Amino acid sequence: MILGCLAAAGVVFAAEKPFLRIDGAYLAYSYDFNQIYGENVRFRFAGYDVSGNRLRIDLASQSFRLSGAVRMIEPDRVLEGDELFFVPHDESGVLVAYGEIISRMPIGEADIQALLNLRPNTEDISPSRIAGSLFYFSGRRMDITPSYDLYGRDVTLFIEGLESIGLTRFRLSEGIRQVENGFVLERLRYNRGRGLNARAGYIYRSGDKFRSLSSLDYEERALFRGIGGLPRQADIRTDNTLFLGRNLDLDLSAQYNTSGLFSSSLSMSRSGGGDNRFRAGIAHNRPINRPAETWLETSVLAVRPKGGRLEFFGGYEARNQVAARLDYGLPLRENLNFRLGSTYAALRGGRTGALSRIFTGNLDLVWSARIFDLSSHYFLNSDLVGRSLLSQPQLRIGLRPVSLYDGWLSLRLDNIFIYNRMRLGEDWSTAYSNNTMLYLSARPAAIGNGFSFGWDLALEEFLEKQGRNFFSGGLILRAEQKLGPRVALEGLYRYRTRRLSQGWLIEGTSGQDLSAVFRVRPADPFGGWMSLSYDPAAGRLRQSFADVSVGLVKNWRFHSQMNWDFLLNKLNNIDLYLIREAGRFQVRFMWRSISRQILVELVPR
């Protein structure tokens, strides 16, 4: 399956001309890390025939570095140096020589500092790193295209260090985003649960004038037994942008799904420098089981250093539907912020298609001081058809965490007061509530002989007009005993209580649990933890969880997670993983006891 994915990634029907052809005594490309390492290489760059001892390329960051006995030859001169940092696509570079001083000679229109700043990206590229890859290719010639695709000629594929197949010409890198022009079969997969899934894309770009990306997703289930759902499904999508001038674009996009969904939009956008922009367009959507909609839309974003940030969206639909949104934010002072927002929506919904008209508004004023935040909010929701109205002012005071006793103790206090005034028809009602929360936390303190102790306390008081008041509290005690450099035993005791008071009636609940965790901090080759929880009130064990990780050979790792239920006296679940870390992706072989399935996953990272 893995080979299938790699092969699928490699199928390209229209290739670009390479802008860097590298010949070397030895070249290797790591698929895991998207990096190239080469020895005794030569290539043509910026009009020079370049040769050198050791080449390192990080394709993801587009960092190129040639080290050792670097020679750059053109018909009438020869340049020599110790290292060349270069960017092939704009033919710029810097040739560095280490003598009594460091001399740096620019090649082309080079930004020397920017080129030298790319140096860290190539520092970890080494023969052992490449050879430790799950997939790597070796050969004597490689081509890099302007979209940073990599093609190898007469390359050999190595899987986990073992020589695999030889390939005459092969696309080594992958990715629809990297391709400048052409058709790409991006994915071809079979999954027992979903059947066959293919994704293909076509990219066309004409200089700075036009860009188009179209894709097709296809799922086939009818040909395979035991797979539910639609027999097959296709999703076609196209996004096209015509660059009409500086800061002026015309966008056309459409999407069609064989289930019947269709949407399309045509819009023009103009950016006015910085974040300022204007957009206007028309959109047509055809959802399932609902009437089609055609919207005329416009949006404006205006940002002024002193005038604040204004954002507006307005839309009108052919069946008299309207949607509008306005947001305005203004920093009044360094620590005082003002924000005003409003929406209006006249939308049709339900089976009858009746029109609802809702107006909402909010007004916020936030003051941030050194030790507390004070904010006032006002929210209004008015149903203009149903004649209901909610008016809700809110006041929040929050004490920023205060450190006491040299940071050992941390204190935080929040208070929220909300006043609601509601109208339903001709009836008015009011409600109010106040919520106060206090958090007190003590950092673990070392007591001696590897023993440390800390605690957290949280209290909350809720009062409201209707009298459904409550008080709740929670206490957590944490202790840790170190048993070795990586081994520790942790204990955790939690107690929580909640008291409801309504008039003379007080009722409440409380709960507590005690748990212990035996932890081995991850390091080669072993890491993991096991927990045991105990109910002190009932006097019995509850659950046990375990998470174990063991390093195997190379970058392979065995991982297991399990859960034992003492109440039912059975193993609830056990998951077993065999994981291969491979740079930009991870290969996982999994067995899950609940689903009783073996799964293989390629997880991008």
Add this chain to the structure above:
Amino acid sequence: MLGSACISLKIPAVFPGGDRVDRMVICASVAFDKGLYEPRDITSDFRLRDGRVVCHVRLNDVGRELRLRWRWYDPGGRLFRDTGDLLVNVEERFLSVLTATDILELTEDWDDGAIGRWTVVFTVDDVRVESLDFRIGRD
């Protein structure tokens, strides 16, 4: 009597043998681990009070005598320390791994010219070159 000789060869697709720098790092110290000195506290940021900067190099498949050399350049790009050539493996034994370190001693009374980006350059037989940047700050 007439005769002929014929030679054929195949270029290996695996990594070619030979002494090569596998890894070079800047670190605060080294520790003896499983028979080799290995880098500890790998970083590229130092303070004058740290006392020293260590450049650690690991070479693989060394089968002959090598000349190793470190050159340290200050933020002005001037050569500050040059170890000269250090001969290793003069017995020309085959060594699967060879590690080597050089140390730049720091003192807190250095002037502001020492504050900034430094470069350390490592060469093998004057030909194979590795370089790394690191920063030295005052506090």
